[in-house]
């Protein structure tokens with residue numbers, strides 16, 4: 001008989017209204033994979049608009065893989081190992097980014113390629129650890145892999161109070177950069193506390209009037225914010241957007257580079273991030289922790305409630321209520 005678990009799944013592409021909390025087959029680890037008993041998972045704004053959430057390719061040209069489980073950041077305990085996995089043990093506490101084209105972690109169990117998991121940072125509980133992988137790896141890959149950021153450089157972060165932005169400000173500062181961030185006025189002090197030297201109220205000030213020498217612009221907003229960013233980057237600098245592809249003609253006209261990328265699972269990156277966390281230079285900002293039975297409301301809150309930092313789903317095994325309740 002197939003083992004089952006509780007999971008939040010969407011049977012058709014759409015928004016949070018598609019989610020159902022239901023009984024689903026418990027996955028089996030394939031060779032090279034670990035089965036993780038999920039303790040906590042975390043969610044990201046815009047995730048349900050990504051093609052990878054619904055198909056088996058990042059660019060959306062692959063096969064529909066509904067029903068899909070959302071939420072690709074996990075912290076949990078290794079419950080079983082597929083063949084060939086020698087560097088993890090059953091019972092180990094791990095965290096990581098699940099490939100965006102696989103089922104996510106809004107479930108009691110998830111399978112993850114073992115080499116994409118790392119030991120959970122010792123100083124964090126599972127709820128806090130789940131807030132780290134996607135957002136922190138996005139920032140690490142932007143600032144280290146794409147921008148090759150050096151100490152003393154100036155980084156402009158758009159959206160410094162959000163899920164990714166709270167990591168961007170802290171990681172840029174930890175790498176020795178001077179950090180300017182845009183945010184709502186109510187978040188000014190909060191973002192300064194994360195390490196920004198200047199916070200620009202994006203509702204009332206135009207960042208391009210105030211910043212002209214950024215070595216790196218990290219755009220977490222897109223649209224006209226991305227478009228206006230060329231005026232803030234120095235010649236030879238880089239504008240990195242994780243929301244949309246920067247216009248190559250505008251990049252060339254400003255003598256700067258424009259980069260878009262999608263975050264990828266990355267154990268060495270996780271280990272570097274873990275070092276920042278365990279040495280007290282980085283702390284995940286968790287706006288709220290909600291039971292994973294309330295996944296639908298959690299995604300809705302991302303749009304309506306302006307969370308500071310990340311929203312985390314707590315996965316309670318066995319105590320999660322009856323399948324069939326709203327997800």
Ligand SMILES: NC(=O)c1ccc[n+]([C@@H]2O[C@H](COP(=O)([O-])OP(=O)(O)OC[C@H]3O[C@@H](n4cnc5c(N)ncnc54)[C@H](OP(=O)(O)O)[C@@H]3O)[C@@H](O)[C@H]2O)c1
Nearest residue numbers: 045046159161162163164165182184202242261262263306
């Ligand atoms: N490509 C990738 O691999 C990748 C990876 C991770 C995330 N992302 C994308 O990155 C984006 C940010 O994700 P997130 O989780 O950080 O979202 P989030 O938690 O919703 O944060 C967004 C932040 O941006 C602020 N903001 C909104 N409009 C702004 C503007 N015009 N100027 C400056 N700040 C503005 C918001 O402030 P207020 O609430 O005060 O308005 C909020 O603090 C999403 O689109 C997500 O899909 C992409």
